[in-house]
Amino acid sequence: xxxxxxxxxxxxxxxxxxxxxxxxxxxxxxxxxxxxxxxxxxxxxxxxxxxxxxxxxxxxxxxxxxxxxxxxxxxxxxxxxxxxxxxxxxxxxxxxxxxxxxxxxxxxxxxxxxxxxxxxxxxxxxxxxxxxxxxxxxxxxxxxxxxxxxxxxxxxxxxxxxxxxxxxxxxxxxxxxxxxxxxxxxxxxxxxxxxxxxxxxxxxxxxxxxxxxxxxxxxxxxxxxxxxxxxxxxxxxxxxxxxxxxxxxxxxxxxxxxxxxxxxxxxxxxxxxxxxx
Amino acid sequence: xxxxxxxxxxxxxxxxxxxxxxxxxxxxxxxxxxxxxxxxxxxxxxxxxxxxxxxxxxxxxxxxxxxxxxxxxxxxxxxxxxxxxxxxxxxxxxxxxxxxxxxxxxxxxxxxxxxxxxxxxxxxxxxxxxxxxxxxxxxxxxxxxxxxxxxxxxxxxxxxxxxxxxxxxxxxxxxxxxxxxxxxxxxxxxxxxxxxxxxxxxxxxxxxxxxxxxxxxxxxxxxxxxxxxxxxxxxxxxxxxxxxxxxxxxxxxxxxxxxxxxxxxxxxxxx
Numbered sequence: 001x002x003x004x005x006x007x008x009x010x011x012x013x014x015x016x017x018x019x020x021x022x023x024x025x026x027x028x029x030x031x032x033x034x035x036x037x038x039x040x041x042x043x044x045x046x047x048x049x050x051x052x053x054x055x056x057x058x059x060x061x062x063x064x065x066x067x068x069x070x071x072x073x074x075x076x077x078x079x080x081x082x083x084x085x086x087x088x089x090x091x092x093x094x095x096x097x098x099x100x101x102x103x104x105x106x107x108x109x110x111x112x113x114x115x116x117x118x119x120x121x122x123x124x125x126x127x128x129x130x131x132x133x134x135x136x137x138x139x140x141x142x143x144x145x146x147x148x149x150x151x152x153x154x155x156x157x158x159x160x161x162x163x164x165x166x167x168x169x170x171x172x173x174x175x176x177x178x179x180x181x182x183x184x185x186x187x188x189x190x191x192x193x194x195x196x197x198x199x200x201x202x203x204x205x206x207x208x209x210x211x212x213x214x215x216x217x218x219x220x221x222x223x224x225x226x227x228x229x230x231x232x233x234x235x236x237x238x239x240x241x242x243x244x245x246x247x248x249x250x251x252x253x254x255x256x257x258x259x260x261x262x263x264x265x266x267x268x269x270x271x272x273x274x275x276x277x
Numbered sequence: 278x279x280x281x282x283x284x285x286x287x288x289x290x291x292x293x294x295x296x297x298x299x300x301x302x303x304x305x306x307x308x309x310x311x312x313x314x315x316x317x318x319x320x321x322x323x324x325x326x327x328x329x330x331x332x333x334x335x336x337x338x339x340x341x342x343x344x345x346x347x348x349x350x351x352x353x354x355x356x357x358x359x360x361x362x363x364x365x366x367x368x369x370x371x372x373x374x375x376x377x378x379x380x381x382x383x384x385x386x387x388x389x390x391x392x393x394x395x396x397x398x399x400x401x402x403x404x405x406x407x408x409x410x411x412x413x414x415x416x417x418x419x420x421x422x423x424x425x426x427x428x429x430x431x432x433x434x435x436x437x438x439x440x441x442x443x444x445x446x447x448x449x450x451x452x453x454x455x456x457x458x459x460x461x462x463x464x465x466x467x468x469x470x471x472x473x474x475x476x477x478x479x480x481x482x483x484x485x486x487x488x489x490x491x492x493x494x495x496x497x498x499x500x501x502x503x504x505x506x507x508x509x510x511x512x513x514x515x516x517x518x519x520x521x522x523x524x525x526x527x528x529x530x531x532x533x534x535x536x537x538x539x540x541x542x543x544x545x546x547x548x
Contacts (some may be wrong), residue, residue, distance in 0.1 A: 011369025012381060015362040015429055019388045022422050026399035027391060033399070075292070082289050087282060095530050096293045099300060102529035104483040106499035107518045110506055111299040114306070120318035122302050128319055154299065211390045218485035218499070222506055232394050232486075239398055239490075252395040263390045272386040275430050277375035 027256060034249035045250035052244075054234070054251060058258070061231040064145055064220075065213035068152040069206060075153065076160035081190075083161070084168045101158045109222035112151040116223075141228055148220045148230075155219070160209060167201040168194070204271045211262050231255050300522075307331055307516040315512045331516040341517050344501035347413055348521070351488075351497060352481040354417035359428040359477035360470060362421075367432025367469075368458065382430075389426035393486035396422065401490045411494045419487040424477040431476070435469030436462075472535045479525055 115122040116137040124134035217232035239248035313321040370378045409415035447457040488497045505514040
């Protein structure tokens, strides 16, 4: 029986070899190359990236990731709770709420660059027509990060809402009904029934989303360019500037380590368990 | 009860406006003459003139048409390759011992989270040596990494939901393993296979990181759009942005009931 089962490994082998060759091998070579400069082993690439404010990029990426995640979570809970009610017109709402998922990231970033353009733009056009003063959305360092966060909220909230909706559908309505009969209002029902039931489910989903957020690349590249630098735009800038290409390997190694630590935590918490036997 | 629903409706409508507004802007800049949109400090928000001239100019500009064709080719290759690799892998993982299959699943799970940029940079160096940079195949081979783990998970779920008796019966009736797989099992997993195909297709259509590193000279549409934006002439590519968006929105809306959050959350390496 044991030997007979191993023949099924042949079915898995193509996919397995594929990811090993195209993913693990390149990742290992990035780490190797990060210690090389002019074919000598050295830490100079790491000194270089520390000097170009790697710590700042990590901090800003964390700010954007955590900020975007919280905004997404808040609105996703709201949306999932709207969709779970059997309202009239819910089909229309769920269709509208999924639209951002169908718009590609670069197109979304491009549209937001037009809406939030620092001079003029569609958002300011709205403000001006209601008699308000126009706002320069790019005026400060943190407002630039805010532009990225807001666009990211728009693009990815549907995804988080879908995840939470899946979790909400798994809670039997009878629990909530029983609490309702016992006199619990909608707010208390949410705090004492919905949230505890949803929490373990949300935690894993959010950690996985958090990893994606930390890898944010196309949105900031289109919206704010290389400044303020985030982890991925920093690596990309190093890579595309000939003088600093070796730095890209060092910064990429740091990025890889951060992500792998997160991945390790997620797996320890049972993130992959829904696929396991 | 009634008044509570009104509150919910108001929130739902406000959120709907927020989610639809960018799409509305995209429609405006496509069908309004540029003197009302791009050329004004404060663009007009209400459609007053309807024109097809923006679209006409775009379609005549072959440097815009080629990236869209390229994106389409890449997306189909990625989606087919995803099926070819993930159907057998899903089947094999379902049959393997728990110990072995769980290890492979965790490996795939890690691949799923690996930062695309970290992988793309060394791959681009190899692809230059292999003559695969700036080719459709090169982009597709790299993008496959983004969709493969999630495709395997979806197919694994599909095979798990089948009763194992079906295959055994076919084997008892004298079918070989291969013919049991092709004749009996494949038709039964067409829904997860379709979901895999479409999610892989859409992920590739959206993918930017691998595309920009592997093929900067012959860009896919997202990379081309980025090039125009970074050169400060976004209006050139803007009407195509709507054209490439509409089919995907339609697919998304039609497929709504199959788009489970867990599939999608796994499939996004970098946003």
